[in-house]
Amino acid sequence: MIQSPGLLLTIVAFALVIGPLVFIHELGHYLAARWCGVKSETFSIGFGREIAGWTDRRGTRWKLGWLPLGGYVRFAGDMNAGSQPSADWLALPAAERQRTFQAKTVWQRAFIVIAGPAINFLAAILILAGFALAYGDSVTPPVVGATLPNSAAARAGLMPGDRIVALGGRAVDTFESMSRYVRIRPGETIRVDYVRKGVVASVPATIGVRHERDRFGNDYRMGVLGLSATAPVYREVGLLEAPVVAVRRTGQIVSMMVETIGQVVTGRRSVAELGGPLSIAKVSGEQITLGPEAFVFLIALVSINLGFINLLPVPMLDGGHLMFYAIEAVRRRPVGPEAQEWAYRGGLAAILALMLLVTFNDLDNLGLWRSLAGLIG
Incomplete structure (x- = not known):
């Protein structure tokens, strides 16, 4: 509804x-x-x-x-x-x-x-x-807990216990950083670098596309690999460290903005996704x-x-x-x-x-x- x-x-x-x-x-x-x-x-x-x-x-x-x-x-x-x-x-x-x-x-x-x-x-x-x-600060390790059947991760042969170390040549150190990278690249084929039982390997994977509609009727198209983490891990952040974490998160948000603008310019993302004041109001x-x-x-x-x-x-x-x-x-x-x-x-x-x-x-x-x-x- x-x-x-x-x-x-x-x-x-x-x-x-x-x-x-x-x-x-x-x-x-x-x-x-x-x-x-x-x-x-x-x-x-x-x-x-x-x-x-x-x-x-x-x-x-x-x-x-x-x-x-x-x-x-x-x-x-x-x-x-x-x-x-x-x-x-x-x-x-x-x-x-x-x-x-x-x-x-x-x-x-x-x-x-x-x-x-x-x-x-x-x-x-x-x-x-x-x-x-x-x-706190999310520090969930990028370790595969489970893969969904017929997902991008399953087709790529990823298995529980695999530790993802890089996506598309970009290093990832937390499950959250991996999710950020995948979310804005639906349908793209990337290289997944991972470690399995101490052995480094890589495999190509085509990021899946998931369409969602929220309770307000908004439709979203996002990239998914189809894997879940072992268990969420958060660590407490003190008063002095909080600004450092905030600056890092701000940098991550700006990085995503730059990348999505680049996708619009190169035609990988539709200009129809650009919004203005009315979208902000909504x-x-x-x-x-x-x-x-x-x-x-x-x-x-x-x-x-x-x-x-x-x-x-x-x-x-x-x-x-x-x-x-x-x-x-x-x-x-x-x-x-x-x-x-x-x-x-x-x-x-x-x-x-x-x-x-x-x-x-x-x-x-x-x-x-x-x-x-x-x-x-």
Whole structure:
């Protein structure tokens, strides 16, 4: 039976996920700018017309926009993409000009830009550290406990007691790391390296495909080898070690993001699997009904996703700014304003095209196109 969290709960859950994450992202930029002596003119959550706001004693306008799909901080002197002097900037009084974004060194500007994604990763690490403290660290060895009949593992000849040491040439040290590798490679043929009674051997295996539907009606396609572990093993994690475990888990999540994007680019994964804000809203509503643990873990995943995407070297994103600053640091002068203008136009076009694609996918996942087809038919 398909369950639905309802529209109101979905909207509330989406706001509880996106609102705080966008706020801390922009807060990272804001705090780094204050530390570098740059005045922030506007701190906005949401885009478009202001629906509420106030001005603090430093002259920063804090406001809410009507379109809650992001946010921004506008710095004094941030007059062009290249942060280059202009007639208006040169006309400012010296003291005021010193507090502008343009007046800062390339390293200070880069620090201000990278602080936003960095604080998203930090938030996720704190959440994952809390999970590590509460539940420990999974260290289940990658030893075959049993194989399912007619599974990929059975066809490959794997037997109980075999210790998997590598998949596709990548070393695995826990059952969890093995599962992560297999899950995102349904249908792929890989080499399995294992140890049986002290003898190292290898065998090709075609990862099986399992289709699942959860209680919300979502269909999943994932890779499976068809084997189980001997017994789950968890070890306790102390307060000092928890951040280390969290950083490792964050790195594993980012690695999976990079690999899945690579699969989309190379055609091994359909672009239809890409989702946008509507998908995040849908998942937010679903996860909040599963309990606080599932919902908080989702917040960590979205925070990592937000930090990762913003670091991509695409003009208009934080990573695009950092790319230009890196070039400026090497050349000892900024990239020309005309070249940057064209790059930012291209970046904007790419982002808008991606937004159209993921919105189309989101509406398809919500069943809009099928409903329209039914009405037309």
